[in-house]
Amino acid sequence: MTLITDSHSRVADTTSPILPALAERWSPRGFDPTAVIDEDTLTTVLEAARWAPSGNNNQPARFIVARRGSASFTKIHQHLMGFNQAWADKASVLILNIAEGDNPWAQYDLGQAVAHLTIQAQHEGLFTHQLGGIDRKGLADAFNLKASQAAVTVTVLGVLGDAEALSPELLQRETAPRTRKPLTEVVLVND
Numbered sequence: 001m002t003l004i005t006d007s008h009s010r011v012a013d014t015t016s017p018i019l020p021a022l023a024e025r026w027s028p029r030g031f032d033p034t035a036v037i038d039e040d041t042l043t044t045v046l047e048a049a050r051w052a053p054s055g056n057n058n059q060p061a062r063f064i065v066a067r068r069g070s071a072s073f074t075k076i077h078q079h080l081m082g083f084n085q086a087w088a089d090k091a092s093v094l095i096l097n098i099a100e101g102d103n104p105w106a107q108y109d110l111g112q113a114v115a116h117l118t119i120q121a122q123h124e125g126l127f128t129h130q131l132g133g134i135d136r137k138g139l140a141d142a143f144n145l146k147a148s149q150a151a152v153t154v155t156v157l158g159v160l161g162d163a164e165a166l167s168p169e170l171l172q173r174e175t176a177p178r179t180r181k182p183l184t185e186v187v188l189v190n191d
Contacts, residue, residue: 012178021122026178027129029170032161033068033090041124042093045157048120052113060106061113064096064143075142076154081133087170088131091158096139099150110152121157129156 012023042065049061066072068091076094077085088094097114099106118128131154139151163174 010178012180015183021119025118025122026127028127028160028163029087029129029174030161030163030166031087031090031092031127031156031158035092035159035161037092037126037157037159041126045117045121045124045126049113049117052109052116054109054112055103055105058101058103058106058109060099060101060103061110062098062100062149064098066094066096068092072143076139079135079138079142080131080154081135083167083170084131084133087166088129088156090161090165091156093157095155095157096143096151097153097155098145099152100148102148107150107152114153114155117155125159126157127160130154131156
């Protein structure tokens with residue numbers, strides 16, 4: 001059994017110290033299909049998203065929270081694209097991330113909320129994986145979203161599971177070294 005629980009093996013190799021929850025955050029695909037996230041912890045994770053920064057305090061972030069076994073979980077899972085369907089159903093919760101409104105920064109603010117949710121989840125001992133490979137129109141139709149509500153991403157939330165349950169291709173991705181572009185490439189101007 002390959003359970004990736006040694007946090008030191010996945011900690012980011014940073015050039016400058018960062019918060020532990022940031023350094024230890026990574027995006028697994030191997031989730032425990034029996035784990036249930038208690039309601040208090042799930043509420044705490046959502047509360048972190050609620051308190052994210054927001055332009056003009058507009059708060060455009062909306063969420064559809066779907067627990068494994070629910071009809072909403074099935075709807076979200078059916079609209080995942082590619083090989084995401086092969087592993088995301090093992091997670092405890094799928095969260096459809098929605099930007100509401102037509103202001104030009106709604107999706108940015110949603111991203112802030114999802115980032116806060118992600119780091120709070122990591123702090124709580126949970127893991128997330130963000131998915132952009134989704135059928136946005138299919139999800140909007142499945143949940144009867146208003147024209148002012150855009151399905152943007154899905155957050156997979158759960159507890160680490162047995163990585164050996166993954167296909168060989170996914171297991172290789174799961175255990176590959178973590179890499180990032182150097183700061184010199186991502187910071188365009190620094191004067």
